[in-house]
Amino acid sequence: MQIRLFIIAITPAIIGLFAIYLTDRVDKEPGKLLFLTFILGALSVIPSIIVEEILIRLNVFKGVYNAFFNAFIVAALTEEYFKRLMILKVPYRTTYFNERLDGIVYGVFAALGFATVENIIYVVFTYTNNPFIGLYRGIFSVPAHGIFGVTMGYYLSLAKFATDERRRKANLRKSLTMPVLLHGIFDFILMANIPELTFLFVPYVVFIWWINERKLETFIYDSRNRVIKDKTKDITINDIIDKEE
Template sequence: MAALTANKNCSTKKIFLQNFSLLYFNCMELLLLAIAPGFAISLYIYAKDKHNREPAKYLISCFIFGVLSAIPAIVIEMIGTRLSETYLQGILPVALYIIFQAFIVVACTEEYCKYFVLKKYAYPKPAFDEPFDGIVYSVMVSMGFATIENIGYVFDNGFSTGIVRMLVSVPAHAAFAVMMGYYAGLAKFNAVRKSQLLLKGFLLAVLFHGLFDGFLFLSDNDTITAEISGGLLVFGGLASYYFAIRLSLKSIKLHSQLSAQMHKG
C-alpha cells in the first residue's frame, strides 16, 4: 500500500513538472515573440546612425522611459474612454464616435506620452548633435512603449496575435516615431521654427496613428461593417500603414544624408 502511494505521488509530481515546464516554455516563447520586434527595430535604427553614435546609457534610458510612458497613457485612455462613453456615445454618429476614440483618446494620448519623453529627456541632451539623432531617440522611446504594450497583447491573445503585431503594429509605432523624430531633428538646428517643427512632427505622428487605428476600429464594429465592407476598412488601415512606412524610410534616408553632410562640413 505504501509503495502504491509512493508511486502515485511520484507520478503526480512528474505530471506537475511536465505541465510546469510546458507552461514555462510557452510563456517564454510568447515573451520572446512580444519583445523581439521592438528590439530588432531599435537595433536597426541604431545601426543606421553612422556618425557619432549616441551614448548607450541615453538610448537605454529612452527605451525604459518609453516603457514607463505607457502607464500615464493607459490611465488617460481609461479616463478618456469613460468620459467619451458617458458624454459622447449615443450622441455622436457611431463612425464619428469611433474616429474620436482613435484620434483623440488613443493616438493623441499615446503619441503625446512618447513626445513628452523625447522633448523633456532626449531633446536637451548635448549628445543630440545631428538631425538623425531625433529619429534615434524617438524610435527608442517608441519601441519601449510598443514593447510593453505588445507583451500585454501577446499574453492576452496568443501566438497568432504576436505574429500580426510583429509584422504590423510594432513597425507602425516605429514609423510614427520616425516622423516625430525627423521633425525633432530639424527643430534642434532651427531655433526660429523650433516650436512649429516639433508640433508638426507630433501632429503627423498622431495623424497616421489615428488613421491606422481608426480604420481598424471601424472594421471591428458591426454597425459600420453592415454598411461598409470590413475588408475595405482593413485595407484602409493597411494603406495608411504602408504610406507611414514609406514616409519613415524616406525620412531616415534624408536625415542620414543631412547628418553625413554636417560631419563632412
Template sequence: MNLLLISIAPVAIILFYIYYRDKYEKEPISFLLKGLAAGMIIVFPILIAEQTIGSLLPFLFRGAIGTAFGKAFLVAALCEEAFKLLALYLLIWRNRNFNERFDGIVYAVFVSLGFALVENVLYVFSNGMGTGIARAFTAVPAHAMFGIMMGYYLGLAKFSPNHSNKGLMFQLAFLVPFFIHGIYDFILMVNIPWVLIFFFPFIIYLMKKTNAKMTELSDKSIFRNRSK
C-alpha cells in the same frame, strides 16, 4: 518563453535597425536605454489618461463611426503621442547627445518602442501567439514609424535657426504622428470592410515616407564628412 520572445523580438530587430541607420555618430547605448526605459514608464500615465478620456466618449460621440473615431484619435493617438513627446522632450531636448537632427529620430523610436514593448507583452500574453505574429508586422513597426515622424520634426525644431519655424516644427512633432496614428487605429477600429482595404496601402505609404525622412536627415548629417 515563446510568447515573451515573439513580444520582444520585433522591438529588438527594429531598434537594431534604427541604431544601424545612425551611421555617422552613434548615440551612447546607456542613453538609448534610458529612452527605452522612459517609453516603458509612460505606459502607466497613458493608461490612466486613456481610461479617463475613454469614459467620456459616450458623451462626445454617437454611433459606431463616431466611437471608433474617438477611440482612435482621442484615446489612443492623443494620449500615446502626447506622452511620448513629453518623455522625449524631457529626455533629450537640452542633452548634449542631441547634437544633430537625425538624433531626434533615434531617440524618438527608442521612446516609442519602449512603450510598444510593454503594450506588446500585455497584448500577446493576453491573446496568444497569433496576436504576437500579427503585431510583429503591424503595430510594432507602426509605433516605430510614428516615432520616426516625431523625431524627424523634433530634430528640425531643435536645429532650426528661425524661431517661428522652430515652433512650427515642434508642433508638427506632435501633430503628424498623432494624425497618422489616429488614421491607423481608425482603419482597424471602424469595422467597415471597404475601409480595411486601405490598411496595408497605408502601411506601405508610411514605410516609404519614414524611410525617405531617415535618408534625408542621414544624408544631411553634420558628421557625414568627418566620418570619411
C-alpha cells in the same frame, strides 16, 4: 508557454532597435542615453493607460464617431503625447542631441520602448490563446510605432535646429500633430469596421513606411555629409599651417 510568448512579444522591437541603431554610423548616441530613452518610452505606458481609461469613460459617441474618438483621441493623442514628453524631458535637452538624425534615433527608441510593453500586455497577458495576435502585432503594430517615432523625431530635429523661433514652434507642434494623425488613421481603419476602409490598411502601412523611410534617408545623408564637411575643414586648416611653415 509564457516564456515563448514573451520572446514573441519583444522580438519585433529588438529588431527595430538594432535597425535604427545601425543607421547612426557616424556620430553614435551613447548607449546609456539610448537605454534610458527606451525605458522612458516603456514607462510612458503607465500615464497613457490612466488617461485612456478616463477618456474611455467620457466617450459618449456611437458607431463611426466612437471609432474616431477612440482612434485619434484615446489612443493616438494620448500615447504620442506621453512618448513625446519623455523625449523632450531628457534626450532633447542633452548635448548629445547634436544632429538631425539624432531626433529620429531617440524617437524610435522611445516609441519601441512603449511598443514593447504594450506588446507584452497584449501577447503575453491579454490574448494568450490567440497566436495570430503576436504575428499581427509583430508585422504591423510594433513597426507602426517605430514609424510614428520616425515622424516625431523628424519634426523634433527640425525644431531643435530651426534658425528662427517661428519655425521652431511650428515644428514642435508638428512633432505631436503629425504622429497623432498617422497613428489615428492607422487605428481608425481597424476600429471603424468598414469593409471598404479595411482594404486600405496594407496600402496605408506601405505608404507611411515609404514616406518615413525618405525622412530617415535624408537625415542619414545629412549626418554623413556633415562629417565630410568637418574633415574637409580640418584638411584645409592643416594645409594652411603647412604652407605657413
